Amino acid sequence: MNEMPIEEYLAQGGRLTSPGNVPPRYRGELLRLMASFVDSELAASAGFADVINDAPGITSRIAAARIVLEKADHAERVLKVMAEFGADTSRYVGTHPWAARVARDADIGAVRQGGDMRLAVFHYPLAGWADAVVMNVLQGAAAVIQLQEYGRISYQPLAEVFRAIAPREARHAELGRAGLAQIMETAPDQVRAALEYWHPRVALGFGQKGSERFAMLKRLGLRHRPNEDLLAEWQSTIATQLAEHDLKVA
Amino acid sequence: MSRFHPLEVTDVTHDTRDSVIVTLRAPDGEAFRFIQGQYLTFRRDFDGQEIRRSYSICSGLDDGTLRVGIKRVDGGAFSSWANDNLAPGDVLEAMPPAGNFHVPLVPDQARHYLGFAGGSGITPVLSIIRTVLTREPKSRFTLVYANRQISSIMFREELEDLKNLYLGRLTVLHVLEQDAQEIELFTGRIDADKMAALFTHWVDPKSVDVAFICGPEPMMLTIAAALRDHGLQDSQIKFELFASNQPGRLKQSAKAQAQAATGRSCALSVTLDGTTRALELPLDGTSVLEAALGANLDAPFACKAGVCSTCRAKVLEGEAEMAVNHALEDYEVRMGYVLTCQCLPLSDKLVISYDE
Numbered sequence: 001m002n003e004m005p006i007e008e009y010l011a012q013g014g015r016l017t018s019p020g021n022v023p024p025r026y027r028g029e030l031l032r033l034m035a036s037f038v039d040s041e042l043a044a045s046a047g048f049a050d051v052i053n054d055a056p057g058i059t060s061r062i063a064a065a066r067i068v069l070e071k072a073d074h075a076e077r078v079l080k081v082m083a084e085f086g087a088d089t090s091r092y093v094g095t096h097p098w099a100a101r102v103a104r105d106a107d108i109g110a111v112r113q114g115g116d117m118r119l120a121v122f123h124y125p126l127a128g129w130a131d132a133v134v135m136n137v138l139q140g141a142a143a144v145i146q147l148q149e150y151g152r153i154s155y156q157p158l159a160e161v162f163r164a165i166a167p168r169e170a171r172h173a174e175l176g177r178a179g180l181a182q183i184m185e186t187a188p189d190q191v192r193a194a195l196e197y198w199h200p201r202v203a204l205g206f207g208q209k210g211s212e213r214f215a216m217l218k219r220l221g222l223r224h225r226p227n228e229d230l231l232a233e234w235q236s237t238i239a240t241q242l243a244e245h246d247l248k249v250a
Numbered sequence: 251m252s253r254f255h256p257l258e259v260t261d262v263t264h265d266t267r268d269s270v271i272v273t274l275r276a277p278d279g280e281a282f283r284f285i286q287g288q289y290l291t292f293r294r295d296f297d298g299q300e301i302r303r304s305y306s307i308c309s310g311l312d313d314g315t316l317r318v319g320i321k322r323v324d325g326g327a328f329s330s331w332a333n334d335n336l337a338p339g340d341v342l343e344a345m346p347p348a349g350n351f352h353v354p355l356v357p358d359q360a361r362h363y364l365g366f367a368g369g370s371g372i373t374p375v376l377s378i379i380r381t382v383l384t385r386e387p388k389s390r391f392t393l394v395y396a397n398r399q400i401s402s403i404m405f406r407e408e409l410e411d412l413k414n415l416y417l418g419r420l421t422v423l424h425v426l427e428q429d430a431q432e433i434e435l436f437t438g439r440i441d442a443d444k445m446a447a448l449f450t451h452w453v454d455p456k457s458v459d460v461a462f463i464c465g466p467e468p469m470m471l472t473i474a475a476a477l478r479d480h481g482l483q484d485s486q487i488k489f490e491l492f493a494s495n496q497p498g499r500l501k502q503s504a505k506a507q508a509q510a511a512t513g514r515s516c517a518l519s520v521t522l523d524g525t526t527r528a529l530e531l532p533l534d535g536t537s538v539l540e541a542a543l544g545a546n547l548d549a550p551f552a553c554k555a556g557v558c559s560t561c562r563a564k565v566l567e568g569e570a571e572m573a574v575n576h577a578l579e580d581y582e583v584r585m586g587y588v589l590t591c592q593c594l595p596l597s598d599k600l601v602i603s604y605d606e
Contacts, residue, residue, distance in 0.1 A: 028550025
């Protein structure tokens with residue numbers, strides 16, 4: 001038969017389709033990537049749950065509740081793919097305290113905390129409704145870009161899940177922008193303060209420039225565009241969105 | 251977690267010289283209800299070593315049967331055994347159907363599916379064809395089917411019968427490596443030129459809703475690249491790669507040399523991405539993963555709680571135990587796999603590889 005090393009197949013854009021044809025390093029990196037996504041979604045969902053009661057109107061309460069619901073649902077969908085590799089889904093959710101946060105003024109950089117794989121930004125606490133909305137606008141735009149990237153991932157069952165999730169995450173970001181427009185009418189100063197707090201923290205989630213890990217993930221087809229490209233796209237998207245409200249970040 | 255079920259073999263048909271079609275009696279209930287394009291994973295003990303092999307279901311949803319096609323692989327223990335020895339009345343142990351090589355059916359839509367199969371890659375594609383023909387009465391299917399020669403074409407007559415039964419809805423284009431055919435498109439291997447010719451003379455790429463590809467890796471790459479070049483999106487292209495990464499050839503498993511833990515540290519050898527490092531692992535509850543990370547090795551991990559299986563590695567020498575294991579199955583543990591985040595040495599030497 002036409003035997004081809006799996007690494008070469010992947011480097012040429014091949015797709016893997018089941019746990020049975022996944023080589024060891026690929027398996028480890030794929031599970032890590034999924035765990036990071038699941039943990040981030042669970043932490044985001046848990047963090048936003050507290051915010052529902054801060055929401056000023058019924059529409060915004062529904063929006064916040066919807067974000068809480070759907071992010072948990074997205075975590076579950078990816079966890080199902082992890083389960084095919086042996087992950088114990090029933091125990092997984094109890095592994096880490098998803099609602100736990102560090103102090104507002106702690107500086108943890110981009111470092112993961114303990115065994116919890118959520119992005120560092122999800123370790124910081126939300127401080128009220130305006131703060132939560134701004135965080136959601138910024139992280140929502142980041143999620144849209146990251147999900148575009150993940151929709152091309154070489155593990156086909158996961159790429160399909162990400163492509164199904166992407167429009168709903170995009171909707172969460174839209175809800176954030178609608179909320180932002182409202183708050184700008186009443187409390188623009190709170191928005192400016194929140195922007196200053198969240199913008200650098202969300203930016204860190206895109207990872208390092210010239211990352212060696214990226215090169216390895218690219219060979220495996222688990223990543224395609226470098227961190228700095230995704231970051232630049234996010235910065236320009238956010239700049240455009242903020243300009244609508246005459247807002248700027250440093 | 252998935253379990254194995256005993257399934258009785260009701261029929262074994264030799265389809266070509268080196269393939270058999272095996273019909274199984276599905277147990278009552280929901281467990282073996284399948285989706286078109288899925289596969290079954292079988293296990294069997296060969297001289298004390300358990301081998302697992304996955305084979306695609308080739309039945310359609312409305313066939314009322316559960317059939318798999320098994321092509322003989324050179325030196326393959328399971329496929330050889332199935333081709334030579336399997337007979338009606340035998341019992342095979344199988345896990346419930348798995349895999350997602352399909353798109354949801356929409357009965358009232360008129361879709362055009364394009365399928366590419368190489369050799370035994372026809373099995374899941376046949377399941378999809380049979381299902382689409384009955385469940386989506388307005389849809390049609392074009393199959394491009396590559397084989398070495400006429401005598402190695404699996405399901406050749408069955409495909410002919412389907413073509414006649416569903417007149418005009420199933421088109422089959424055979425591509426043969428060896429036997430010369432009248433049109434050049436149909437001889438040789440599928441390459442970019444053949445794909446271009448296919449899209450010029452036979453198939454309008456704009457008419458294609460979904461493409462399925464199952465075959466050897468280089469063939470899948472060539473076809474997927476051509477499909478993208480002709481305007482198909484990634485979401486319209488479904489790959490199925492054979493699940494064959496597990497060693498199917500029989501070999502002696504390495505015997506662990508149990509040594510009592512005498513000293514206060516363990517000589518730990520860790521292989522990762524082809525490089526081996528020697529480390530000292532203190533016997534104070536430090537896990538293998540922590541030792542590896544502490545030595546700046548880029549070992550994979552995620553939950554550190556024994557539930558996610560990201561940090562899986564294999565013990566090649568020495569003895570170890572896991573504090574917690576919620577992710578590995580018994581057979582993986584028997585093969586020597588451990589969750590390194592939970593792995594503590596019991597011997598004063600431990601050889602671990604993340605590359606197995």
